[in-house]
Amino acid sequence: xxxxxxxxxxxxxxxxxxxxxxxxCMRISRRVRFEPTHDVAPHQFSVxxxxxxxxxxxxxxxxxxxxARPTMTRTIAPLVQRGLVTRTADPADGRQVVLSLTxxxxxTVQAIRRQRDAWMCSRLARLGAAEQRLLADxxxxxxxxxxx
Amino acid sequence: xxxxxxxxxxxxxxxxxxxxxxxxCMRISRRVRFEPTHDVAPHQFSVxxxxxxxxxxxxxxxxxxxxARPTMTRTIAPLVQRGLVTRTADPADGRQVVLSLTxxxxxTVQAIRRQRDAWMCSRLARLGAAEQRLLADxxxxxxxxxxx
DNA sequence: TATTGTTATACTCTATAACTATA
DNA sequence: TATAGTTATAGAGTATAACAATA
Numbered sequence: 359x360x361x362x363x364x365x366x367x368x369x370x371x372x373x374x375x376x377x378x379x380x381x382x383c384m385r386i387s388r389r390v391r392f393e394p395t396h397d398v399a400p401h402q403f404s405v406x407x408x409x410x411x412x413x414x415x416x417x418x419x420x421x422x423x424x425x426a427r428p429t430m431t432r433t434i435a436p437l438v439q440r441g442l443v444t445r446t447a448d449p450a451d452g453r454q455v456v457l458s459l460t461x462x463x464x465x466t467v468q469a470i471r472r473q474r475d476a477w478m479c480s481r482l483a484r485l486g487a488a489e490q491r492l493l494a495d496x497x498x499x500x501x502x503x504x505x506x
Numbered sequence: 507x508x509x510x511x512x513x514x515x516x517x518x519x520x521x522x523x524x525x526x527x528x529x530x531c532m533r534i535s536r537r538v539r540f541e542p543t544h545d546v547a548p549h550q551f552s553v554x555x556x557x558x559x560x561x562x563x564x565x566x567x568x569x570x571x572x573x574a575r576p577t578m579t580r581t582i583a584p585l586v587q588r589g590l591v592t593r594t595a596d597p598a599d600g601r602q603v604v605l606s607l608t609x610x611x612x613x614t615v616q617a618i619r620r621q622r623d624a625w626m627c628s629r630l631a632r633l634g635a636a637e638q639r640l641l642a643d644x645x646x647x648x649x650x651x652x653x654x
Numbered sequence: 655t656a657t658t659g660t661t662a663t664a665c666t667c668t669a670t671a672a673c674t675a676t677a
Numbered sequence: 678t679a680t681a682g683t684t685a686t687a688g689a690g691t692a693t694a695a696c697a698a699t700a
Contacts, residue, residue: 365635366631366633366634366635366638367630367635367638367639367642371642372627372630372631372638373623373627375630375638375641375642375645376623376626376627376630377619377623377626378645378649379626379630379641379644379645379648380534380538380622380623380625380626381649381652382531382645382648382649382651382652383530383531383534383535383538383648384534384535384538384539385649385652385653386528386531386532386535386648386651386652387531387532387534387535387536388535389652390528390531390532391532399689399690401690401691415658415659416658416659416660417657417658417659425690425691425692426691426692426693427658427659427660428659428660428661428662428691428692428693428694429690429691429692430659431659431660431661432689432690432691433690451657451658451699451700452658452698452699452700453657453658453659453698453699453700454657454658454659454699455658455659471525474528475521475524475525475528477528478524478525478527478528479520479521479524481651481654482515482520482523482524482527482651483514483520485514485647486514487513487514487515489647490514490515490520490523491515492640492643492644492647493523493527493644493647493648494515494519494523495640495644496527496640496641496643496644496648497523497526497527497530499633499637499640499641500527500530500531500534500641500644501526501529501530503530503534503626503629503630504529504530504533504534504537505533506629547666547667549667549668563681563682564681564682564683565680565681565682573667573668573669574668574669574670575681575682575683576668576669576670576671576682576683576684576685577667577668577669578682579682579683579684580666580667580668580683581667599676599677599680599681600675600676600677600681601675601676601677601680601681601682602676602680602681602682603681603682
């Protein structure tokens with residue numbers, strides 16, 4: 359097993375790739391986030407995306423998003439006021455409130471997602487076939503990395 | 507030229523890769539940013555990193571970071587107070603102030619960068635040799651994408 | 655008494671408008 | 678008069694502490 363092709367990168371090479379890959383991901387993330395949104399701030403979008411999966415109480419959302427409960431109260435207020443989220447009383451526990459996406463909320467989440475995808479999609483389209491396949495393969499590894 | 511290997515991905519495949527790749531980059535970026543920092547907020551780190559390249563005036567920094575000048579004034583203040591940045595008068599133009607990193611500022615930038623790299627580096631190290639080389643190649647394409 | 659959610663208050667980051675000093 | 682920077686003030690987003698309603 360002395361075939362260099364079978365070996366991983368050297369520690370130095372690995373460190374260089376780590377730095378460059380991290381920077382590239384952060385820059386892409388930044389570019390995507392700076393794309394025009396439907397006047398929905400990042401923390402608001404996070405909440406809408408969570409509620410898209412399933413209705414949640416404010417307390418659950420606070421825990422998921424790792425913010426204090428009063429912070430979530432204030433994050434939710436304008437979303438309810440704008441008609442993107444509805445509040446319903448929990449029949450089983452009078453203390454709790456259940457938040458759900460309205461149809462307008464669903465539409466907003468999808469529109470923002472489409473915009474963000476469009477940024478990446480237009481850039482991928484300009485690449486050559488080999489590079490497109492390279493990124494398609496790399497994406498699977500990156501997704502695993504991010505999920506760890 | 508009907509060899510399918512020579513063709514790019516189909517529009518549907520491209521859209522799927524765009525979505526997945528974007529999400530992976532955003533998640534990695536988020537994970538890296540959430541690593542413990544030396545009590546330096548993201549916007550403060552941006553300024554320190556700029557000053558590492560070269561000394562700058564507050565006005566230049568405001569323009570580069572795309573914030574209002576008074577915002578930059580307030581961003582800089584605690585960095586000067588903590589001894590990470592020094593202010594010197596511009597001998598050629600009495601209105602201007604030149605900001606530079608102190609040695610403590612340099613050390614802080616490098617320490618934060620090392621921490622961020624460590625997150626990515628430890629994960630790359632666990633990958634197989636082929637995946638490491640795949641990401642090394644993909645990084646070059648991603649960097650180009652981010653720079654556009 | 656413990657828990658869910660809100661209100662009260664304060665700190666940080668951002669902005670625009672007004673001010674000071676220099677060109 | 679124009680420019681660089683700061684100060685004044687205000688609007689979000691965040692936090693902790695105190696409160697109300699319910700379990």
